Amino acid sequence: MLDLWYTENHTDNVRFSIKTNKHIHSEQSDFQQIDFFESEEFGTFFTLDGLMMVNEKDEFVYHDMITHVAMATNPNIKKVLVIGGGDGGTVRELTRYKSIEQIDMVEIDERVVRLSQEYLPITAGKLEDPRVTLLFEDGLAYVKNKEEGYYDLILVDSTDPIGPGEGLFSHDFYNNCFRVLTDEGILINQHESPYYPSYAHEMKRAHSKIKGLFPITRVYQFHMPTYPSGHWLFGFASKKFDPLKDADLDAWNKLGLKTKYYNTDIHTGAFALPTFVKEMLNDA
Ligand code: AAT
Structure with missing residues (x-):
């Protein structure tokens, strides 16, 4: 099975990654890029413009x-x-x-x-x-x-x-x-x-x-x-x-x-x- 990792930049020198099972949804709205993912560790989560907003775990x-x-x-x-x-x-x-x-x-x-x-x-x-x-x-x-x-x-x-x-x-x-x-x-x-x-x-x-x-x-x-x-x-x-x-x-x-x-x-x-x-x- 392929490893699909979501990665975001926390600074120019630091990255944070979550292993995902599925990229559920991706769209550019009138205001921002919206992505929803499924993951083992954090459950379902969504990001706006490549930054974590909400996940089921925290x-x-x-x-x-x-x-x-x-x-x-x-x-x-x-x-x-x-x-x-x-x-x-x-x-x-x-x-x-x-x-x-x-x-x-x-x-x-x-x-x-x-x-x-x-x-x-x-x-x-x-x-x-x-x-x-x-x-x-x-x-x-x-x-x-x-x-x-x-x-x-x-x-x-x-x-x-x-x-x-x-x-x-x-x-x-x-x-x-x-x-x-x-x-x-x-x-x-x-x-x-x-x-x-x-x-x-x-x-x-x-x-x-x-x-x-x-x-x-x-x-x-x-x-x-x-x-x-x-x-x-x-x-x-x-x-x-x-x-x-x-x-x-x-x-x-x-x-x-x-x-x-x-x-x-x-x-x-x-x-x-x-x-x-x-x-x-x-x-x-
Ligand atoms: N409950 C935690 C989730 C968020 S999301 C913040 C929301 O603010 C987004 O849905 C976005 O569309 C909305 N938003 C952004 N700008 C405006 C605006 N000008 N007027 C009304 N709504 C707006 C917060 C996450 C915090 C992340 C910290 N790193």
Whole structure:
């Protein structure tokens, strides 16, 4: 049998490969190159422009961490905006909260959603929840046109800042996120990685922009085996709540949600950053 390996460049000098059984689908959409594969180790996975987005084996890490940290910080979140996230994993975690009334997902590329519904029901399976509205447009334009003070929570589940995701790392975008959030609003953003310089550069740029806009800004980390270096970050920015001082962790535990990565020890521990990361963020 032939060995079929998927390989992506994590830097110009480092590559990451996964042995695959099948290249299930390949297309160039209006926005990006989309590929779906089947593999022994990671199950079904998909890539955009040659970068891993989601696979069946470690998606729980990313989707737990993008969702539950904010939800444990403010249990009164009712209206949520997800930007990107076409695979549906972030929406799936949000739908587990009975208290959430409205979930708007703004994804630029409808093809990512349709293909995920076909090949990745594990993440896309809750997109039909009656509280969910799917909007296929650019997240940057969406927040620009949205009325102010509307959402309690914005989750930016975006690609890296190359291609269609670039605008989601701009000052203009973060500024409009601030505007469309309520006075208690929280913004969680895909914050890249501190390890390889090209990603660390983007991490610092994002942090310096958000720091200038929100009164409370923190960064938290998690382990993502298939993203470059495996060390990945989300940003936590908020108008009112501090994720460590204000989170009601006992209340979250009482909800009885079963999670595979997130727990309330991780909630606290994820904000403890290595010295080199702290130094980079302080310089940003
Ligand atoms: N749940 C983890 C999956 C992703 S995919 C990110 C999604 O963001 C993609 O479906 C892409 O089409 C969408 N997207 C990109 N730009 C925009 C935009 N301007 N407006 C709306 N949606 C957009 C995240 C993976 C993170 C990878 C980290 N290396």
